Amino acid sequence: MPNRAAGKPDVRLAAAGRRVAVGLFAVLLAACSVEKRDVGPSPPGSAPSGPNDPREKHYTTNFYEMSEGGRLFRWIGCDRCHAEGAPGFRNLADAQWRQGGSAPQIYASIAHGAPGMPGYDGLLTPQQIWQLAGYVHGLQEVKPNMRRRNADAQEGEPSGATWSGGLR
């Protein structure tokens, strides 16, 4: 009986369809990891151990960490120098890097500063610098219209010591 059923073309098709559906569902589930975030007690983190730090993948692919980096970017006031379309080396979205464009290299630039820019080691926690590095690393892959939308959504948030008074 099962053999005869399996021989029918429409039953075979249905079985194949089920397999495809299960496969698609598994792919969808796998995509959840980029949204995953840890909550609860956490240590402040630590600086990258070297160019191949295993945390690099997490901070450059996890949407939550990158968007937190984006919020910090404005809250801390990074956007006052590194605004959208800033000229020369202050433009962080043009894929041109003076001090290296990997997340650990960007971490080092934020922590220890660059010519004309102070270092933020001790002013931000290592976890925050990781988040900022992940965000800055991802900027070149984000299209300008999407960056503009993000900037619009953050219009009501403070930037450094200035605050315009909420979205209105």
Added chain:
Amino acid sequence: MSGRASRIASLFAGLCAASLAGCAGPQSVFSPASDQARWLHGLFGLMLWVCGIAYLLVLAFLAVALWRARGALAETPITEPHDGRLQWGLRAWAALIVAGLLTLAVASFLVDRALAGAEPRGDPSVRVTGQQWWWRIEVKDPASGRWVESANELHLPLNQPTPVEVVSADVIHSFWIPNLSGKIDMVPGRVNRLTITPRQLGWVRGQCAEFCGLQHAQMALDVKVDSPADYAAWVARQAAPAAAPKDPVAARGLALVQDGTCGQCHALRGTAAAARAAPDLTHIAGRRFLAAGAAPLTRGSLQGWIAQPQALKPGAEMPATGLSPRDAEAVAHYLEGLT
């Protein structure tokens, strides 16, 4: 049998009394403490009476009909005979429903009119901004005409209509102080206004009423209705710069706050810390609660919050700073003095 019935009745009455006792309190629409909340509470009471009476009448007539028709189903005539009393009864019933609905419509119209009439005409004197997950409070200092910033604790003057402006910095929040006003959403890109005329002194509690993320539940607003003199004193106190450190440990705490991680997000007026991203700490020790109602403001909770904020309020934007216990203690000691 009747003894058992009376026991059940008394148990039911006891349960009703217990659930009613839960209605009063600092966060309840059933103990209105302002004009606006009283109007809404009155409208609610009227709706409860009108709808409750209609409901009980319907059930009573249904019960009577069932009782009268018991065992009579087989003899029901196919055509109803003309019944003059039934005709009048139905007309009276329709009139009662129209009267009930008219009462509700008129009352609702009058309350709406009263609320609209209380709408602010002039400039707001209080501005509240919802942020994930705390309230930015700004009050206009009548002495200087400038806006003074605080967080998570709002004071209002008794018997004075206070125009409040609510906005959001990030996502949709909802401003709700049940004892003082109805809910009003804080929508990004929009300014909403309401007026509160408090009529009772004392503390009440507000709560974000629109899901806004992980810590929505721990986004509470502590509200105090002050006498006009106390209110003026509160505003003047908020307008003053942060108290100077009184001892070397506090001075070290101040240095850590303004030169370290804290000062990147928090502001303490009168010091070098001037960032706006996080709650203003200028008079933090003058408030009753920490982190938007997450913990009472004590030395212990301050120190715990500085050491590990994610344990007290998981997902909050404040990171664990990694200060050494000695440094964290100095910072807590300094903050404790900022009344």
